[in-house]
Amino acid sequence: NAGVMQNPRHLVRRRGQEARLRCSPMKGHSHVYWYRQLPEEGLKFMVYLQKENIIDESGMPKERFSAEFPKEGPSILRIQQVVRGDSAAYFCASSPTTGYGYTFGSGTRLTVV
Amino acid sequence: ELKVEQNPLFLSMQEGKNYTIYCNYSTTSDRLYWYRQDPGKSLESLFVLLSNGAVKQEGRLMASLDTKARLSTLHITAAVHDLSATYFCAVDLAMDSNYQLIWGAGTKLIIKP
Numbered sequence: 001n002a003g004v005m006q007n008p009r010h011l012v013r014r015r016g017q018e019a020r021l022r023c024s025p026m027k028g029h030s031h032v033y034w035y036r037q038l039p040e041e042g043l044k045f046m047v048y049l050q051k052e053n054i055i056d057e058s059g060m061p062k063e064r065f066s067a068e069f070p071k072e073g074p075s076i077l078r079i080q081q082v083v084r085g086d087s088a089a090y091f092c093a094s095s096p097t098t099g100y101g102y103t104f105g106s107g108t109r110l111t112v113v
Numbered sequence: 114e115l116k117v118e119q120n121p122l123f124l125s126m127q128e129g130k131n132y133t134i135y136c137n138y139s140t141t142s143d144r145l146y147w148y149r150q151d152p153g154k155s156l157e158s159l160f161v162l163l164s165n166g167a168v169k170q171e172g173r174l175m176a177s178l179d180t181k182a183r184l185s186t187l188h189i190t191a192a193v194h195d196l197s198a199t200y201f202c203a204v205d206l207a208m209d210s211n212y213q214l215i216w217g218a219g220t221k222l223i224i225k226p
Contacts, residue, residue, distance in 0.1 A: 033213060042201055042216035043156075056213060091155065100144060100163075100205070102214065104156045 002027075004094050005074075006105035013082045013112050021077040021108045025094030031055075032075045033102070034067060037089045046090075049075060082112045115140045117204050119217035127225050129191050134220045136185040136202035144205040145185045146214065147176050149198045156201070159187075192224045 005024040013019050025032050031050055035043040045059040049069035060067065064082075069075040079086055089109045093102040116139040126132055136145070144163055148156040160169045162178035162185060169176050173196065175188045185202055199221045203214040 035214075035216075040219075040221075042218045043203075043214070045213045045215070048213055059213075101158070101161060102146070103158075104148075106155045109153075 004029075004092060004103050004105035006090075006092050006108050008108060009106060011108055011110045013110065015083055015112055016081050019079040019082050019086070019110055021079075021090050021092075021110070022074040023077070023092030023094075023105055024074040025092075026103050028096060029094035029103070030097045031095045032069050033093045033095070034075075034077050035091045035093065037091060037107075039088075043091060046077070079110075082110075084112045086110060087112045115204070115206070115215050117202060117215050117217040119200075119202055119220050121220060122218060123221045123223075125223045125225065126192055128193055131191065132189050134187040134189075134200055134202075134222075136187070136217055138183050138185075138202075138204045138215070140183075140204070140206075141180075142183075142204045142206065143180055145178055146203045146205070147185070147187055148201045148203065150201065150219070151198050159200075189222075194224050194226050197222055197224045 007022050033048050034046040037043045047060050047067045048056040052071050064080045066078045089107045091107045092105045095102050118137045120135050146161055147159040149159050150156050160176040165180040167178045173190045178185045199219045201219045203216045206212045
């Protein structure tokens with residue numbers, strides 16, 4: 001079991017470019033969560049998805065950010081027209097359909113220059 | 114607004130000493146997690162506390178939960194250098210399934226040899 005796979009591990013984008021972050025959940029997990037962590041801070045919830053459905057996106061900025069979890073393939077967090085304030089570590093977690101517990105990926109560290 | 118507050122936020126201690134990290138939360142929840150994060154790394158699950166009075170121990174770490182007081186503690190016994198990390202508590206908003214986690218700001222623990 002490969003765990004939660006995130007890629008890329010590091011991503012550098014210039015202001016105004018698009019960033020695409022990918023997350024493949026653990027085998028058997030159908031729930032995906034994205035969190036953002038700023039330096040020296042805790043994690044902030046962004047969005048909770050199940051296959052083909054966004055369950056809760058209350059933590060997503062209203063503009064430029066979107067997320068999807070298609071029927072096939074990884075979950076994608078997309079940030080359009082990145083700004084310096086988007087620089088952060090973005091963590092994906094997955095959980096099983098029943099039971100409890102979250103498994104985190106290694107994160108994608110986004111740097112906007 | 115749900116708040117999860119940890120204290121202290123920073124702790125420097127000598128090897129061999131004991132100390133306690135506190136996690137207070139502001140809403141009803143019967144599920145609380147403790148995670149460890151090393152610099153630049155992902156989050157490692159330490160404990161899941163599921164009910165009032167729950168106590169779990171792993172090595173030199175012991176976690177407890179008092180749902181009436183909305184308080185969890187992480188106690189470190191005879192600290193060793195390898196325990197240096199940032200420790201987060203997180204509260205699950207859902208009662209019956211996984212949902213989103215609300216995180217404390219983290220306690221940065223430095224243990225000096």
